[in-house]
Amino acid sequence: MNENIMKIASKDVISIPPSKSIKDTAKVMMEHQFRRLPVTDPGSGKVLGIVTVMDILDFFGGGNKFNIIEKKYSDNFLAAINEPVREIMSRDVICLSEKSSIYDVVDVMLANQIGALPIVDGDENLVGIVTERDIALSLAGEIDDRTAQDYMSTKVFTTTPGTPIESACKIMVRNGLRRIPIVGGEADISKAAKKLLGIVTSTDLIRFFNAKEFFDNLNSNAASEVLEKTKVSDIMVKDAIIVEAEDTIGEICELFKISNIGGVPVVKDDVVIGIITERDILRAVKKL
Incomplete structure (x- = not known):
């Protein structure tokens, strides 16, 4: 250090x-x-x-x-x-x-x-x-013996597939989030399992704004119409990379390196129980 x-x-x-x-x-x-x-x-x-x-x-x-x-x-x-x-x-x-x-x-x-x-x-x-x-x-x-559950954030902001991109942007910016897990379950929200369906990252959103399709869909010069009608389900990564609570920090960092990502949902029985990011790992490094 x-x-x-x-x-x-x-x-x-x-x-x-x-x-x-x-x-x-x-x-x-x-x-x-x-x-x-x-x-x-x-x-x-x-x-x-x-x-x-x-x-x-x-x-x-x-x-x-x-x-x-x-x-x-x-x-x-x-x-x-x-x-x-x-x-x-x-x-x-x-x-x-x-x-x-x-x-x-x-x-x-x-x-x-x-x-x-x-x-x-x-x-x-x-x-x-x-x-x-x-x-x-x-x-x-140097911190291979510590696990995801030791450093993950259990307060996870999530949203559903039908959320407009405009709303997803606001959730991310207002809460300083680089990624949001997309969850869903039964029609009755009170009974919904909130299973992980996918993930949207800040990079996914910027890529969408850069895409030719975005500009093709502008019927006027107003971006708000596209932001409101496009749903996160249209751009989310459906096969999200996940980890489990018992996975070690070393294993997670190797996953980050191989997959070129900076954070992953922590999942148990398909349900999001936390999220761990590079910043969480930085906190683990601080304790060395």
């Missing part, structure tokens, strides 16, 4: 200028399977901000950034997506020195509830980025 952070940080960092459009930013994220991108000054290389998939979701209809579409562009989605990313990026970016230790990074991430930190040199130029995933996967072998 006292090792230098550059040992596990990604050094070939893809960053974007503040003038890049929101639409093109989302494309870069999907092409490289990134959940966040540093925004840097093209001349100096200094970090100006960071944009995440949650910022994009917020903009597409989940939160306050949707006001750009509704108010500034009178619900004209096609015009709004060409806004520069500076309009939705987070400007108060916490950066760490390239001399920081892994322990320093874990501390800052957990204290501020953030999933990635840009790494800068003495001149404040971007030289790397480290994520929860980098730390979780590099140290998971």
